[in-house]
Amino acid sequence: MIKDAQQDEKSRSQVKRDFRALKDLGIRLAGLSKGQLHKIPLSEETRAAVLAAQGMARNALQRHYRYLSSLLAEENVAAIRTALTGELQPHVKEVAKQHEAERFRDELVSGDERQLAAFIALHPECDRTHVRLLVRNARKELELDKPPRSARLLFRYLRRLSDPRD
Numbered sequence: 001m002i003k004d005a006q007q008d009e010k011s012r013s014q015v016k017r018d019f020r021a022l023k024d025l026g027i028r029l030a031g032l033s034k035g036q037l038h039k040i041p042l043s044e045e046t047r048a049a050v051l052a053a054q055g056m057a058r059n060a061l062q063r064h065y066r067y068l069s070s071l072l073a074e075e076n077v078a079a080i081r082t083a084l085t086g087e088l089q090p091h092v093k094e095v096a097k098q099h100e101a102e103r104f105r106d107e108l109v110s111g112d113e114r115q116l117a118a119f120i121a122l123h124p125e126c127d128r129t130h131v132r133l134l135v136r137n138a139r140k141e142l143e144l145d146k147p148p149r150s151a152r153l154l155f156r157y158l159r160r161l162s163d164p165r166d
Contacts, residue, residue: 019069019073022069022072022073022077023065023066023068023069025069025072025077025080025081025084026050026053026065026068026069026072027065028084029042029050029068029080029084030050030053030054030065030068032050032084034051037050037051039083040080040083040084041075041076041079041080041083042075042080043071043074043075045071046068046071046072046075049064049067049068049071050068052064053065053068097159097162097163098159100162101155101158101159101162102155104119104158105138105151105154105155105158107119108131108135108138108154109135109138109139109142109151109154116131116132116135119131123161125161126157126161130157131154131157134150134151134153134154134157135150135154137149137150138150138151138154
């Protein structure tokens, strides 16, 4: 019986680790914008405490984080962490589209005519003349060591082709 009670109690070190984890969570929440914070499942009292922490001086902030930790102890921490991870994680599809457009741009600017033909075959709706002009200008800018204005314009055009709703 006594052994079971001892197993249920947390050690002082574990209590301190748990409190530190809650404090770190409070610091992460205080770093969010109001729009991001709105998407995190928090009680109104905790949300108000997080918003109050965003404009405090350093000494007051340390005391406030301790207060915020006590409020977070009463919240569903697992749901908060899940929402926080989802809110801060970059949108994978958008990043993939961006990388694809960058790859196409680099291949077109540094590649030969076969790269351009392959791109046009992949995107038959593109304005071929415009793409050829941008590629030619981007190559010239690269050779003359000028700012990559045409390469940027080409990238924007490629992004519009890959995602027509933009």
